[in-house]
Amino acid sequence: MATMYTETVQTVRHWTDRLFSFTATRNPGFRFISGQFTMIGLTVNGKPLLRAYSICSAHHEDHLEFFSIKVPDGPLTSHLQKIQPGDQLIVGAKPTGTLIQQNLKPGKTLYLLSTGTGLAPFVSIVKDPETYELYDHIVLAHGCREIAELGYGEQIVNNLLNDEFFGEIAREKLLYYPTVTREPFRNNGRLTALFEQGKLEADLGLAPLNKETDRVMLCGSPQMLDDLQNLLISRGFTEGSHHTRGEFVIEKAFVEK
Numbered sequence: 001m002a003t004m005y006t007e008t009v010q011t012v013r014h015w016t017d018r019l020f021s022f023t024a025t026r027n028p029g030f031r032f033i034s035g036q037f038t039m040i041g042l043t044v045n046g047k048p049l050l051r052a053y054s055i056c057s058a059h060h061e062d063h064l065e066f067f068s069i070k071v072p073d074g075p076l077t078s079h080l081q082k083i084q085p086g087d088q089l090i091v092g093a094k095p096t097g098t099l100i101q102q103n104l105k106p107g108k109t110l111y112l113l114s115t116g117t118g119l120a121p122f123v124s125i126v127k128d129p130e131t132y133e134l135y136d137h138i139v140l141a142h143g144c145r146e147i148a149e150l151g152y153g154e155q156i157v158n159n160l161l162n163d164e165f166f167g168e169i170a171r172e173k174l175l176y177y178p179t180v181t182r183e184p185f186r187n188n189g190r191l192t193a194l195f196e197q198g199k200l201e202a203d204l205g206l207a208p209l210n211k212e213t214d215r216v217m218l219c220g221s222p223q224m225l226d227d228l229q230n231l232l233i234s235r236g237f238t239e240g241s242h243h244t245r246g247e248f249v250i251e252k253a254f255v256e257k
């Protein structure tokens with residue numbers, strides 16, 4: 001079995017000077033579960049240079065999609081941010097990760113909490129019809145510094161809400177909560193503060209976060225994960241894994257130094 005596939009970049013969209021998304025062909029043999037990540041990269045100086053990236057596309061789509069930060073001196077992203085349609089992309093054939101439904105106990109509301117590029121795994125999850133069979137509500141919360149950084153998530157949500165087949169169930173169950181911290185917007189503040197105040201749930205017309213009915217997936221910076229994990233633990237939530245199902249699961253967002 002192949003350990004790496006060579007795919008072809010199809011589209012590239014730059015959202016801000018720090019963020020871009022891109023699509024590539026998908027080998028029909030490449031299988032993954034919504035929320036997983038895989039290694040992707042480029043050949044740099046004759047050698048493969050790979051990093052872990054969450055897969056944004058749904059498992060039923062025939063292409064792959066990724067959402068990336070751009071770091072000027074980043075070993076991979078300094079090159080990756082220059083990719084063009086037609087370029088080759090290396091994709092590792094062994095996806096993995098903890099942000100999967102099998103690691104969570106059944107629940108009624110699924111909270112997908114992300115900052116920055118931590119949104120990526122949740123894009124795949126909100127596009128998966130099974131998510132809507134498992135939960136009454138799916139909250140997609142995305143915290144960014146500036147409004148422009150929300151662009152990719154906004155487009156994904158708009159496409160889902162207006163989708164010919166998927167729109168009806170998405171309009172019934174998907175609750176999008178973008179928030180920014182460094183300029184005025186309809187929602188302001190860090191996710192941690194919004195939960196401490198009970199504001200996020202109240203704004204969406206939901207009951208305060210509780211472990212009996214709510215399940216949480218976290219993806220963001222190490223500091224964001226620490227703070228939100230502590231908040232969840234203080235409310236009695238336990239972390240799920242491949243061995244034991246829990247009320248929340250976490251994964252670090254990809255950030256290249």
Ligand code: A2P
Nearest residue numbers: 115116143144145181190191192221223224227
């Ligand atoms: P802030 O602007 O107050 O730092 P970054 O681009 O640095 O990864 O940040 C993305 C978003 O995550 C920003 O809105 C940032 O807010 C927020 N953030 C940073 N640290 C935390 C944390 N510990 N908990 C929740 N949100 C955080």
